[in-house]
Amino acid sequence: MNIVVGITGGIAAYKAVGVVRALVLAGHEVHVVATENALRFVGRPTLEAISRNLVHSDLYEGVAEVRHVAIGQAADLIVVAPATANTIAKIAAGQADDLLGNTILASTAPLVVAPAMHTEMWRNPATVANIATLRSRGIHVVGPASGQLTGADSGPGRMSEPDEIVAAALAVVGPQDLAGRRILVTAGGTREPLDPVRFIGNRSSGRQGVAIARAAASRGADVVLVVANIEDAGFSQGLSPDADPSGLHLRHVSTTAELREAALEEALTADVVVMAAAVADYRPETVAAGKIKKETQGDVLDLRLVKNPDILRELADARRPGQTIIGFAAETEADPGKLLELGRAKAARKGVDLLVVNRVGWTEGFGTERNDVVVVTGGGDRVTEASGSKSDVAHRILDALLTRPTPTPPE
Numbered sequence: 001m002n003i004v005v006g007i008t009g010g011i012a013a014y015k016a017v018g019v020v021r022a023l024v025l026a027g028h029e030v031h032v033v034a035t036e037n038a039l040r041f042v043g044r045p046t047l048e049a050i051s052r053n054l055v056h057s058d059l060y061e062g063v064a065e066v067r068h069v070a071i072g073q074a075a076d077l078i079v080v081a082p083a084t085a086n087t088i089a090k091i092a093a094g095q096a097d098d099l100l101g102n103t104i105l106a107s108t109a110p111l112v113v114a115p116a117m118h119t120e121m122w123r124n125p126a127t128v129a130n131i132a133t134l135r136s137r138g139i140h141v142v143g144p145a146s147g148q149l150t151g152a153d154s155g156p157g158r159m160s161e162p163d164e165i166v167a168a169a170l171a172v173v174g175p176q177d178l179a180g181r182r183i184l185v186t187a188g189g190t191r192e193p194l195d196p197v198r199f200i201g202n203r204s205s206g207r208q209g210v211a212i213a214r215a216a217a218s219r220g221a222d223v224v225l226v227v228a229n230i231e232d233a234g235f236s237q238g239l240s241p242d243a244d245p246s247g248l249h250l251r252h253v254s255t256t257a258e259l260r261e262a263a264l265e266e267a268l269t270a271d272v273v274v275m276a277a278a279v280a281d282y283r284p285e286t287v288a289a290g291k292i293k294k295e296t297q298g299d300v301l302d303l304r305l306v307k308n309p310d311i312l313r314e315l316a317d318a319r320r321p322g323q324t325i326i327g328f329a330a331e332t333e334a335d336p337g338k339l340l341e342l343g344r345a346k347a348a349r350k351g352v353d354l355l356v357v358n359r360v361g362w363t364e365g366f367g368t369e370r371n372d373v374v375v376v377t378g379g380g381d382r383v384t385e386a387s388g389s390k391s392d393v394a395h396r397i398l399d400a401l402l403t404r405p406t407p408t409p410p411e
Contacts, residue, residue, distance in 0.1 A: 001028045001173065004075045004107075006100045007047070009037025010159075011150050012082035012116035017042060018162030019081050019114075020050045026170070031056065033071060033100045035087075059099045068099055072107030079169045080104075081142075082116030082159045085127050091139070092130040112140045112169040116159035118149055123156070142168045163369075164214070167391040171218030177402055179220030184270040185213040186263055186277035188228035190256040194303070195288035202278045203366040204330075206230035208358075209276030211394035217248055219398065224270070226251045226262045228277050256280050256308040267315055267323075272401060274326045275312050276356075278366075283308050316351035324401065327352040330360045344380035352378050354404065356397055375400045 003023055007016045016038075023030045032047045032055045039057060047055045059068055072078070080087065080100070087100075091113070096102045104111060113134065121127060122144060135141060143160035159165075187209020191201040206227060213225040225248050251266070253259045256279050267273050282305035292301070312327045319325055329346045333339040343357030358373040360366050371393045375383040383404070386396035 001076045002074055003028045003030050003169075004071060004078045004103060004109075005030055005032050005051075006078060006080040006083075006087075006103070007032060007034040007038040007042065008080065008082055008084045008087040008100070009035050009040065010082040010084045010116050011041060012159035013038050013041035015159055015162055016081050017046060017050055019079065019165050020047065022162055022166040023079075023169075024051060026166070029053075031071060031075075033057070033103050035098055035100055056099055059097075059102065068102040069106040071099075072103040072105070072109070075103070075107050075109040077109050077112070077169060077173050078104060078107055079112045079114070079165065081114035081162075081165050083113040085115075085117045085121045085124070088113065088115060088127060088130050088134065092133040110138075110140065110172045112142060112165070112172055114142045114159055114165045115144045115157070117144075117157045118153060119155035119157045121157065140168065140172050161369075163389040163391045164211075167215065167395070168218055171215075174219070176220030178216055178398065181221045181271045182224070182269060183213075183216045183221045183272045183274065184224045184226070184263065184266045185209055185216065185274045186226045186228070186259060187213065188230040189278040190228045190259050190280045191254055192256065192280050192283035192308075193287050194284050195290065195292045197291045200280060200282070200284065200305075201229070202280065204278035205366060206277075207369070208328075208371055208390045208393065209274070211390040212274055212276055212397060213248055215391065215394040215398055221272075222249075224249045224251065224266045226253060226259065226266065226277070228253050228259055256283065256311070260309055260311045260314070263311055263315060264318070267318070268320075270323065272324045272326065273315055273319075274397075275315065276328050278328075278330060279311055280308055282306060310350075312350045312352065324354070324404070325352045326354045326356065326397070326401065329355055329357045330366075331357065332361055333359065340374060340376070340382070343374065343376050347376050347378050347380060354378070354383065354400060373397070377404070 005020050007013050020030055030051045031053050032051050034055055034057045044055050096105050142165050145158045145160050146156040147158040148154050188206035189202040189204035191199040193199045213223050217223045251262050253262050285304040285306045316325045327350050329343050331339055331342050347355035355376050356373050371390050372387045374385045383400045386393045
């Protein structure tokens with residue numbers, strides 16, 4: 001596929017190198033159209049080395065071949081990352097005072113923009129109106145996320161990560177093979193309070209579950225995403241209200257009891273349930289009304305824990321005819337063979353249709369950008385394995401869902 005990556009003059013331009021690289025490694029022909037200001041942030045040699053093509057920036061170069069029109073005419077997809085507030089305004093107004101503007105106007109290819117700017121600029125009524133205009137024209141907007149910006153600033157406006165942009169962009173021209181399906185995805189980690197200050201929790205960031213939800217939405221599914229405590233994971237994953245993530249209906253929970261209530265309710269109308277959240281197995285038997293003080297407890301604090309409900313098993317037992325239940329098994333077992341056996345045992349014990357098995361530890365699985373998984377059926381058959389970014393793994397899991405025979409309702 002012939003893809004044009006437009007890069008504009010924002011500090012996030014350095015992340016565009018990752019977008020170009022990912023598209024090239026995916027086998028696409030990539031041509032970079034950079035504004036003059038973009039080249040003040042990222043050097044032309046870097047972009048040419050990564051894209052394997054000359055970088056175009058001058059409106060008046062290649063006049064004999066009418067390059068200001070030809071690049072857009074030949075494009076199958078255009079991705080603008082980062083898209084500054086100024087660029088978004090120019091696209092909304094149909095301006096063509098540089099090569100990128102001409103390329104966009106001269107193309108009938110799908111257009112994907114990844115905004116990047118300070119929070120005040122993103123929330124400015126002019127930008128809000130311009131984004132609404134772009135969306136009304138069928139232009140796809142990815143992000144922005146909420147997080148660290150230039151300097152000490154933090155908030156919505158941070159450009160989405162390259163793999164998220166690439167996945168969303170390719171999905172625009174990819175198959176809508178989940179259209180018509182309603183999918184429930186849970187993500188994050190539940191927390192069980194000890195008192196108003198402390199809790200028992202886990203290290204799940206929610207990245208994999210969010211990636212599955214995004215991937216399913218990009219493939220046409222109607223997605224409900226139930227998230228547990230991902231807002232404190234050090235990144236927003238584009239789920240703040242300002243990011244306006246398309247295709248995702250969000251529900252926020254914290255405890256296992258709240259997750260159970262939301263999951264059972266949403267599962268009533270879901271065709272597929274993906275339980276990617278890390279659920280606390282136990283909770284404190286009693287929760288203190290006030291902060292537990294070490295001065296009154298002494299050197300040892302005894303806690304009595306009681307088992308939480310098995311939400312995955314409950315969902316599997318209550319599944320409707322034709323409904324698919326997908327569970328997750330996070331294990332610390334280092335031996336691949338033993339890890340697989342643990343997954344097979346859990347798949348049988350939980351009664352799921354598919355189980356995603358992944359190894360976790362101090363430096364892998366939780367809170368990382370990558371994942372390595374094996375997918376097995378409820379009967380223990382290995383379906384597929386995947387390794388790479390959590391976005392890539394998400395699509396492989398959905399591929400496994402689609403290649404699995406659809407459950408036949410009993411007569």
